[in-house]
Amino acid sequence: MEAFILQQYDEWLADHMEELVGQYPSKVVAVHGGQVIYAGESEEDVYQWVRTKGVTPMPLVFRVPRREDLNAIL
């Protein structure tokens, strides 16, 4: 995949991670074009939606941690 797409997603996540944790805890979100375009319960659910909609390039599909999840790893 194009390196700049990976870089865009990486930068977006750096800017919006805290916001996601506040708005979508434990959801799986699809990020595309600088915004959350879908939120579901599982990766299967979200990738299925992405395929149905024909979104390209492939969105970043990301399971948003809950605040308590973060304590376990940090």
Next chain:
Amino acid sequence: MPVHVFRYKPVQGRLAPIIMVGIKLEETWYPIETYVDSGAAYTLLHAGIAKGARFDYRAAHLTYCQVGDGSFIPVYLHELELQISSERFLAPVGFSERLGVVFNLLGRDNIFSRFRICFQEQNKILTLEI
């Protein structure tokens, strides 16, 4: 030598070494976030990603990895193509339904030997140099 720079990601007021990686599953590239973990031997991903990509992750060698609490988790280990920035290479990647942590983990095998990785906490960046 190219140096790839990643900003730490803020989580709960702290900063975490999370970077974006591409993974090729069934001829499609997927961007995924990974926590760079020098304590993990392999790169370990949640099985949900493989299920979502319709990748038959169970068609692989089953092994068991010991995690932080001392227990062992089942891991289906594949050799897959990864991409970090513009660098593409093969690396062992495990899928598990019992990863136990919320993030995917970018482990050492064929990653830490390929890049010089520097955790620059002071500058809030992680650099990977070839």
